[in-house]
Amino acid sequence: MNPVPSRLPLTAGELREAGYQPRSVKAEIRENLLAALREGRNPWPGIVGFDRTVLPQLERALLAGHDFVLLGERGQGKTRLLRTLTGLLDEWTPVIEGAELGEHPLAPITPASRRRAAELGDELPVAWRHRSERYTEKLATPDTSVGDLVGDVDPVKVAQGRSLGDPETIHFGLVPRAHRGIVAVNELPDLAERIQVALLNVMEERDIQVRGYTLRLPLDVLLVATANPEDYTNRGRIITPLKDRFGAEVRTHYPLEVDAEVDLVRQEAELVAEVGDHLLEVLARFVRHLRESASVDQRSGVSARFAVAAAETVAAAALRRAALTGEFPAVARPVDLDSVPDVLRGKLEFEAGEEGREQELLTHLLRRSIADTARTRLAGLDLRSLASAVVDGHPVATGERVAAGDLLAALPELPILHEVAGRLGAGPTDPPGRIASAVELALESLYLTRHLGKDTDEDDRTVYGG
Structure with a gap:
């Protein structure tokens, strides 16, 4: 005062x-x-x-x-x-x-x-x-x-x-x-x-x-x-x-536009690691899909605090990975989104008859949100060269113990990687975490459109391959 x-x-x-x-x-x-x-x-x-x-x-x-x-x-x-x-x-x-x-x-x-x-x-x-x-x-x-x-x-x-x-x-x-x-x-x-x-x-x-x-x-x-x-x-x-x-x-009402939801999350969330706008957009779309889902009790609503808590959870996952791998600075990647359904499921009210399907529903809507964001952010880019490189002997692993540098080192030098990074606000001199976050979104998009496969290996890593 x-x-x-x-x-x-x-x-x-x-x-x-x-x-x-x-x-x-x-x-x-x-x-x-x-x-x-x-x-x-x-x-x-x-x-x-x-x-x-x-x-x-x-x-x-x-x-x-x-x-x-x-x-x-x-x-x-x-x-x-x-x-x-x-x-x-x-x-x-x-x-x-x-x-x-x-x-x-x-x-x-x-x-x-x-x-x-x-x-x-x-x-x-x-x-x-x-x-x-x-x-x-x-x-x-x-x-x-x-x-x-x-x-x-x-x-x-x-x-x-x-x-x-x-x-x-x-x-x-x-x-x-x-x-x-x-x-x-x-x-x-x-x-x-x-x-x-x-x-x-x-x-x-x-x-x-x-x-x-x-x-x-x-x-x-x-x-x-x-x-x-x-x-x-x-x-x-x-x-x-x-x-x-x-x-x-x-x-009153919830934000009517995705951009407004992203602005709200960016304003309210206390992020302990860097979370790119493309990941915040994924979370904003995720919340909007939840508000439109017939499986979620819309009478109680899906609070804006859900999106804020989701962003903070993603940042915390990135910070944990940075501590495990020695990566600096800590930058969130799409793999960190997997932590959201597990942690925040209890913040939602589901309709009667959905018992036992909550995790399946949240995972489906999250993947749909990732696909929508990638389609919007990467529109016009030809990702076939990236898909071909992965299929032809350059599988890419990601996970909570995979550093950004290791993810990027698995791929050959491709012009499309620079285009993808540029679309998502990452430059060639930026930390590896920002570039890896952009590349991983492109890989996940290729998986969701069935151009790549995805599996889990014995080290609990997620591996993109043919």
């Missing part, structure tokens, strides 16, 4: 002289979003694949000043999208120093802060809160209570002599403490219906009710939520009065 700039006003009087005026959080977001759009700045850093679909709807909801729900399957970036909302808040905002809620020094709302403002006047101390502190996130869990969200009577304050009717006996929950900020509720349908009822007044009348008496607080919050469609309609639901109070419902 950046330090508080020393030039900012430190009392209510200085704040008033500087021309600061109380402004609602929705007006603040609207003005900052409009400024970003006019200046051509991207208000949604790190959000991939939503430019023409989700983001225009979301921007319209924010400009209208609506609370909203993001509705979509798991792993579509709903929470990530909500967290970027903080970038639309002012970097620093004034609050009453020492106040329990983040109240504006010129517009206090709690009895205690109003009393301090009346006593101190222009000397009311001002602190500055960073926008990162104005975002509150709550995962809806079965044990969530009204006290967690709205507040409850504090028995310690009652024991100190205050009466139960005194509003200063209230211990405020997450929503009041987010005053002048953003409240995000993840998986809103999982909240018990009686807990959802507690949010009705917050969203419409902007007051809170605790233990039988109402405390009129003009709360200023933007309330946003996420929901999964299966929860939305079956296991849990948003109660009708609460749903009616949300001004907008925005439907």
Whole structure:
């Protein structure tokens, strides 16, 4: 967090002289979003694949000043999208120093802060809160209570002599403490219906009710939520009065294009070895085939986290091979893709009747993805000379104990190898791992199109031959 700039006003009087005026959080977001759009700045850093679909709807909801729900399957970036909302808040905002809620020094709302403002006047101390502190996130869990969200009577304050009717006996929950900020509720349908009822007044009348008496607080919050469609309609639901109070419902989706899926994986994955774009494309196509498969339960979806975990698994396989062979740097090759179905099968939900066929299905779709990628990346190249060289006495072995240099040394000098490497972004002076990764994709393509055979030898190596 950046330090508080020393030039900012430190009392209510200085704040008033500087021309600061109380402004609602929705007006603040609207003005900052409009400024970003006019200046051509991207208000949604790190959000991939939503430019023409989700983001225009979301921007319209924010400009209208609506609370909203993001509705979509798991792993579509709903929470990530909500967290970027903080970038639309002012970097620093004034609050009453020492106040329990983040109240504006010129517009206090709690009895205690109003009393301090009346006593101190222009000397009311001002602190500055960073926008990162104005975002509150709550995962809806079965044990969530009204006290967690709205507040409850504090028995310690009652024991100190205050009466139960005194509003200063209230211990405020997450929503009041987010005053002048953003409240995000993840998986809103999982909240018990009686807990959802507690949010009705917050969203419409902007007051809170605790233990039988109402405390009129003009709360200023933007309330946003996420929901999964299966929860939305079956296991849990948003109660009708609460749903009616949300001004907008925005439907999210998985990336619509392969390139967007690759960009998302490249952005999110923490790769411990180099993974070329052609291998990320294979994984992106693999995930898309899984989302289209009738054997996979599409109600639960195939999360973008699956593709991210797959890329990290491939990188880890490459790093392990580098440690075993002494290869440097560690560069992933198509053989490393074989580790994905074994490791990540448990992240998928299959339809009933597919028991025992999961591995077969994943292997088939992975091979199909490799073939699609090779067909796209190597279109127009004549690979017959490579196939002939392998068949005519130059079998090529690969595996977790085969270094890139050994793979390349098995082949004679062929012009087509340079063309294949160039198509996949590897130059003649690049490390052997990058060139071997490109050549291995061409070999696998020849195998999948039945121009080469493939077998496993006694050393568990995969051997391409006639």
